[in-house]
Amino acid sequence: MSHFVRGMFCRVCGKRYPISPINFCTEDFGPLEVDYDYDKLQGDLTRQTIATRAWNMWRYRELLPLEDEPRVGLAVGGTPLIRADRLAEALGVRRLWIKNDAVNYPTLSFKDRVVAVALSKAREFGMSTVGCASTGNLANSVAAQAAAAGLETFILVPADLERTKIFGTAVYGAKVIGLKGTYDEVNRVCTQIALKYGWGFVNVNLRPFYAEGSKTMGFEIAEELGWRFPQHVVCPMAGGALIGKIYKAFRELHLLGLVDAPLSTRMYGAQASGCNPISACVKVGRERHKPVKQPNTICKSLAIGDPADGYFAAKLIRETGGWADDATDEEIVEGMLLLARTEGIFAETAGGVTVAVARKLIEQGRIPRNEEIVLCITGNGLKTQDAVFDALESPPVIAPTLAAFEEFVGLRSSVVQPAPALA
Amino acid sequence: MAILVEIPPPLREAAGGNVHIQVTGTTVGEALTDLIRQHPALGTKLFDNGQLRPYINVFVNDEDIRYLEELQTPIQDGTTIALIPAVAGG
Ligand SMILES: Cc1ncc(COP(=O)(O)O)c(C=O)c1O
Ligand SMILES: [Zn+2]
Numbered sequence: 101m102s103h104f105v106r107g108m109f110c111r112v113c114g115k116r117y118p119i120s121p122i123n124f125c126t127e128d129f130g131p132l133e134v135d136y137d138y139d140k141l142q143g144d145l146t147r148q149t150i151a152t153r154a155w156n157m158w159r160y161r162e163l164l165p166l167e168d169e170p171r172v173g174l175a176v177g178g179t180p181l182i183r184a185d186r187l188a189e190a191l192g193v194r195r196l197w198i199k200n201d202a203v204n205y206p207t208l209s210f211k212d213r214v215v216a217v218a219l220s221k222a223r224e225f226g227m228s229t230v231g232c233a234s235t236g237n238l239a240n241s242v243a244a245q246a247a248a249a250g251l252e253t254f255i256l257v258p259a260d261l262e263r264t265k266i267f268g269t270a271v272y273g274a275k276v277i278g279l280k281g282t283y284d285e286v287n288r289v290c291t292q293i294a295l296k297y298g299w300g301f302v303n304v305n306l307r308p309f310y311a312e313g314s315k316t317m318g319f320e321i322a323e324e325l326g327w328r329f330p331q332h333v334v335c336p337m338a339g340g341a342l343i344g345k346i347y348k349a350f351r352e353l354h355l356l357g358l359v360d361a362p363l364s365t366r367m368y369g370a371q372a373s374g375c376n377p378i379s380a381c382v383k384v385g386r387e388r389h390k391p392v393k394q395p396n397t398i399c400k401s402l403a404i405g406d407p408a409d410g411y412f413a414a415k416l417i418r419e420t421g422g423w424a425d426d427a428t429d430e431e432i433v434e435g436m437l438l439l440a441r442t443e444g445i446f447a448e449t450a451g452g453v454t455v456a457v458a459r460k461l462i463e464q465g466r467i468p469r470n471e472e473i474v475l476c477i478t479g480n481g482l483k484t485q486d487a488v489f490d491a492l493e494s495p496p497v498i499a500p501t502l503a504a505f506e507e508f509v510g511l512r513s514s515v516v517q518p519a520p521a522l523a
Numbered sequence: 524m525a526i527l528v529e530i531p532p533p534l535r536e537a538a539g540g541n542v543h544i545q546v547t548g549t550t551v552g553e554a555l556t557d558l559i560r561q562h563p564a565l566g567t568k569l570f571d572n573g574q575l576r577p578y579i580n581v582f583v584n585d586e587d588i589r590y591l592e593e594l595q596t597p598i599q600d601g602t603t604i605a606l607i608p609a610v611a612g613g
Contacts, residue, residue, distance in 0.1 A: 112578070124610045126533045127568060129578035131610040233612055284587075287612035288580070295532050295608075304611040311613075339613015388577060393590045406587075408610050411577065 173216025181324035208480035217313035236265030243274035318349025340413030370457035372397035427456035446481030552594035
């Protein structure tokens, strides 16, 4: 619980708002952001306090926007940061880490973090029905965590989403509705529903709280590095919120003295070439992204053509001295296989995007080869198996005999081996 | 038939409490100018130095005007214009 939340403010004009389920400023429609009293927090949250708490996202609860104890998603977060030496070698870099949210609890993506905060907040607001617009992972997480919390759910998704993501939502008893259109169209309908009926949509009217949950990925990275910041972070972008919140987490840790070293981390954004509004904006040097009307990529989880935080993500990337790039479908599959075969991590398509873009940025010389790099792996490959299906050979099928096996692997069955003596 | 602008709840106070407002014009830009003539309090909420604010999306019969001809998008009798806050999703 946090006694340090002062309210919200508009990121465009600064107007202040009390905590309530709204996501935009009534003067200019700018996004609202939760405001903490960092002065009051000074000295209150120490490394020692954090160390006494369970290894999950709530160990940083003073920096999350709840009034009471969390009520939903108590075991979320606390995923491993692993040293990735074999992938490092393949990419030609020296020090590489993977933050592996593909094994987040309960639904195997970083979205479990944002949903834990959003649904806890929905409970505080006394809401009994919650919903979301989703490219898949969010749907899975809202459905699962709402089921565990006994909340009713309405989940709207583009109808052409992967079957696994649709069934992985329906299994929890959520009302899943497929809309014949793009994610942006789904999102607009959810905005209209939220405005008209006042239901809690986690990424619409609960968005200021929801998005704060992503900070915990940044807190964990710094703590797992021994309370240090990495020099380079590569992060997948859809709406563009996660990348900004990871950086915000670093800023807060520095502000509160939890990390002493100055913050000079460079942030790099990764998108799919078939839906690259933010990376295109960075690459051509525009201030604001141009929306992509009809995304076309196997990476459906990142297929947001008109990202709400596109402007802020591009600005952050520019200001930290990072960069952005995008990966084709073929490169995404290669990235997924490379990660699986070097580190034993089966990430979803968004992970393929991140690995492929990291590789490009290293080859372009934008990320130096001898500095510390963290790749954010945010979702699990078991949910997007179709993406790699064609790239894998189906396993051979042979007769169930030793002779058939020996023949298949090229061992000469005619050479009689001495049998081991029985004891 | 007329041209109607749908006002989202957070703008209704500045629009005299109306849910729909009838306007005239041959383009989206003209329609919004007429809207602001009728309800001047909407002016600074929708525009900043003559530019449509980035966090409000304008739809003509459910199509985003950024994929049409922006404020020059032609409209006619029977057109519905919707103003929808953009900060959502992801
Ligand atoms: C697996 C995965 N990674 C990354 C993202 C991007 O997050 P954001 O929308 O905050 O940029 C998403 C969003 O849906 C996602 O599903
Ligand atoms: Zn504002």
